[in-house]
Amino acid sequence: MFFGGIDIGASATKAALIDDSGRLLGSAVLRSGVDFTGSAAKGMEMALAQAGLEAGQVEGVFACGYGRKNAAMAQETRTEIACHAAGAYHHFPQALTVVDIGGQDNKIIKLNAQGLRTSFKMNRKCAAGTGAFLEEMALRLDLPLESLNGLAEKATEEATLGAFCTVFTATEVLSKIRDGVKIEALVKGLFRSVVKRVMEMDIFEGTVIMTGGVAAHNPYLAEMLSLELGREVLLPPLPQLNGAWGAAILARDFRARQLASE
Amino acid sequence: MSEKTPPIQATKMMKKLMADHFLALDRAAAEGSPKVAWCTSVGPAELLIAMGFEVYYPENHGALLGATRMATDTIPVANALGYSPEICSYLTADVGAFLKGITPLTKAYGIKGVPKPDVLVFNTNQCRDVQDWFEWYGRHFNVPAIGVRTHRGVGEVRDYMVADVAQQIKDLIPTLEQVSGNKFDIDRLREVVGLSKQCTEQWRAVLEYGARVPAQMNFFDHTIHMAPAVVLRGRPEAIEYYDTLLAELVEREKAGYSAVPGERIRLYWDGMPVWGRLRMLAELMNELKAAIVCSTYCNSWIFGAFDANDPFESMARAYTELFIVRDEAYKENYMLEHVKRYGCQGIIFHDAKTCPNNSNSRYGLPQRFAEVHGVPSLVINGDLNDLRCFSDEQAKTNIEAFVEQIEEAAA
Numbered sequence: 318m319f320f321g322g323i324d325i326g327a328s329a330t331k332a333a334l335i336d337d338s339g340r341l342l343g344s345a346v347l348r349s350g351v352d353f354t355g356s357a358a359k360g361m362e363m364a365l366a367q368a369g370l371e372a373g374q375v376e377g378v379f380a381c382g383y384g385r386k387n388a389a390m391a392q393e394t395r396t397e398i399a400c401h402a403a404g405a406y407h408h409f410p411q412a413l414t415v416v417d418i419g420g421q422d423n424k425i426i427k428l429n430a431q432g433l434r435t436s437f438k439m440n441r442k443c444a445a446g447t448g449a450f451l452e453e454m455a456l457r458l459d460l461p462l463e464s465l466n467g468l469a470e471k472a473t474e475e476a477t478l479g480a481f482c483t484v485f486t487a488t489e490v491l492s493k494i495r496d497g498v499k500i501e502a503l504v505k506g507l508f509r510s511v512v513k514r515v516m517e518m519d520i521f522e523g524t525v526i527m528t529g530g531v532a533a534h535n536p537y538l539a540e541m542l543s544l545e546l547g548r549e550v551l552l553p554p555l556p557q558l559n560g561a562w563g564a565a566i567l568a569r570d571f572r573a574r575q576l577a578s579e
Numbered sequence: 580m581s582e583k584t585p586p587i588q589a590t591k592m593m594k595k596l597m598a599d600h601f602l603a604l605d606r607a608a609a610e611g612s613p614k615v616a617w618c619t620s621v622g623p624a625e626l627l628i629a630m631g632f633e634v635y636y637p638e639n640h641g642a643l644l645g646a647t648r649m650a651t652d653t654i655p656v657a658n659a660l661g662y663s664p665e666i667c668s669y670l671t672a673d674v675g676a677f678l679k680g681i682t683p684l685t686k687a688y689g690i691k692g693v694p695k696p697d698v699l700v701f702n703t704n705q706c707r708d709v710q711d712w713f714e715w716y717g718r719h720f721n722v723p724a725i726g727v728r729t730h731r732g733v734g735e736v737r738d739y740m741v742a743d744v745a746q747q748i749k750d751l752i753p754t755l756e757q758v759s760g761n762k763f764d765i766d767r768l769r770e771v772v773g774l775s776k777q778c779t780e781q782w783r784a785v786l787e788y789g790a791r792v793p794a795q796m797n798f799f800d801h802t803i804h805m806a807p808a809v810v811l812r813g814r815p816e817a818i819e820y821y822d823t824l825l826a827e828l829v830e831r832e833k834a835g836y837s838a839v840p841g842e843r844i845r846l847y848w849d850g851m852p853v854w855g856r857l858r859m860l861a862e863l864m865n866e867l868k869a870a871i872v873c874s875t876y877c878n879s880w881i882f883g884a885f886d887a888n889d890p891f892e893s894m895a896r897a898y899t900e901l902f903i904v905r906d907e908a909y910k911e912n913y914m915l916e917h918v919k920r921y922g923c924q925g926i927i928f929h930d931a932k933t934c935p936n937n938s939n940s941r942y943g944l945p946q947r948f949a950e951v952h953g954v955p956s957l958v959i960n961g962d963l964n965d966l967r968c969f970s971d972e973q974a975k976t977n978i979e980a981f982v983e984q985i986e987e988a989a990a
């Protein structure tokens with residue numbers, strides 16, 4: 318049996334198809350744009366093509382993310398919190414703290430050893446510490462977004478940026494540029510700021526897993542978080558697809574429960 | 580269990596009562612008699628009624644500005660005047676509306692403006708903002724803004740606190756006599772305190788219907804039906820109203836109605852309502868089949884200590900005993916007791932940006948509830964009136980995820 322998950326985020330739509338062992342057969346990542354329904358359909362189509370499956374062969378699809386209500390092919394919706402939790406637990410079945418750094422918000426989700434959620438937190442209405450923050454800063458520094466990870470990694474120094482607010486940080490960055498601080502040091506300072514915002518959100522317990530598009534493109538963030546926390550921070554195989562993969566897992570478990578009760 | 584719950588009929592009576600209340604105020608302000616007193620929602624209204632004032636409650640007006648979302652346009656006016664976006668958005672919405680010359684009372688009752696005060700009487704038991712708020716109008720109208728300055732962060736309510744507050748209430752009398760032209764009459768005060776006590780007990784009985792399984796009323800119903808307990812307590816109309824409502828609730832329960840059809844989850848709400856988003860939140864909770872059965876906010880108009888035999892002391896005690904006046908340990912116990920009694924599976928804390936006084940999630944209380952009492956909670960960021968501080972999407976996802984979590988744990 319095959320199952321699908323679709324995660325329609327504010328920036329990107331992710332689709333995943335799995336078999337009943339949870340193995341990924343096909344996936345897609347595309348921009349959500351302004352037509353969530355269209356992006357969801359397209360994403361699923363792309364994932365189906367990659368998996369070599371027809372829509373009719375898929376037993377169930379669950380959707381999550383901001384646009385979750387826009388996925389026409391989904392039988393049920395779950396929050397991205399449930400789906401990221403399910404995705405992370407699929408790869409690491411143990412007590413976890415899942416850190417999802419998304420385009421618009423951050424989430425910290427705690428699971429017990431049985432995979433049950435014990436608590437979760439989403440950041441406030443503010444870009445601090447999110448993907449939007451890094452995007453804004455890349456723009457200010459006139460750097461391609463993809464170059465940030467490499468720059469931060471090779472920095473030998475680090476600029477101290479103290480402000481909470483994205484606008485204040487931009488001002489701080491400007492004054493550092495004026496003072497001749499190296500670009501690598503600035504980018505590492507920006508990464509540190511993301512890590513700090515995340516650490517302020519909650520207490521970290523169990524194994525720490527980092528998911529989401531920002532972690533996927535900037536794995537150095539996980540390394541920095543790990544150093545700060547003094548514990549290992551792991552990435553699932555495809556961090557950006559974790560929510561969609563988790564949604565597919567939930568669709569599979571839902572079907573299994575249905576079958577068991579029939 | 581009914582799939583569709585018919586609306587509560589008593590609401591019509593309440594609408595009429597509220598219209599009469601505002602029209603009487605409008606008339607009094609126009610005719611200069613009786614005199615108009617503005618009063619904070621948590622007293623000392625009984626004294627003002629006893630002295631013959633028509634009493635107007637600016638917080639109620641603030642909530643109307645929020646519920647009609649007029650606040651969105653009026654808050655920035657007060658901000659521009661130097662009243663920070665970080666302070667009470669009842670204050671900023673209300674002062675801004677006044678400066679813009681608009682009020683929701685126009686559309687609702689055909690009233691041009693809020694009734695001009697002859698005196699303003701505040702009680703700082705809830706916060707300091709009310710004092711600053713009333714003083715703004717005091718300066719504007721050149722009328723006295725007087726008040727009671729209460730103890731805050733109170734653990735056990737001690738006799739010296741009660742004596743102090745009772746004396747402060749008595750000290751208001753000379754000014755009130757002067758403004759109203761009426762002599763203070765202790766028997767009249769006893770009568771009003773007695774009526775307020777009755778109203779309080781009825782309101783308590785209404786709230787108890789939230790404890791039924793399934794709940795007969797939820798938080799969103801309470802925010803509507805609390806109006807008489809807030810603005811008409813001390814008057815016989817409030818008692819008649821709750822008699823009618825309680826009789827209807829008896830019938831509704833017999834008929835098998837429930838506030839949230841198909842109720843699956845029961846929750847406690849702490850903090851202010853998000854006035855401009857009540858409908859959205861009510862619909863979301865209905866969709867999730869989750870009932871908010873009890874709240875700190877709607878419970879705040881239970882003044883159990885009122886005693887007609889001892890009006891000053893009992894008012895002082897009642898207004899000092901309130902949740903908002905108390906220390907953290909009291910708040911924790913109070914909420915825990917209600918969570919248990921109402922069978923709540925979790926708590927939603929509303930952290931209102933502009934009202935720290937009603938935001939109880941800021942000193943680790945949600946964490947203590949989880950760790951010590953095993954009660955999960957969710958904190959949503961928002962505000963009572965300032966929708967610039969509220970995100971529909973974040974609130975929805977948060978609440979949905981919280982209900983998912985509770986259901987998963989229960990499964």
Ligand code: SF4
Pocket residue numbers: 638666667668669670705706707708709933934935936937963
């Ligand atoms: S308690 Fe909060 S909402 Fe009420 S008047 Fe004070 S600051 Fe405003």
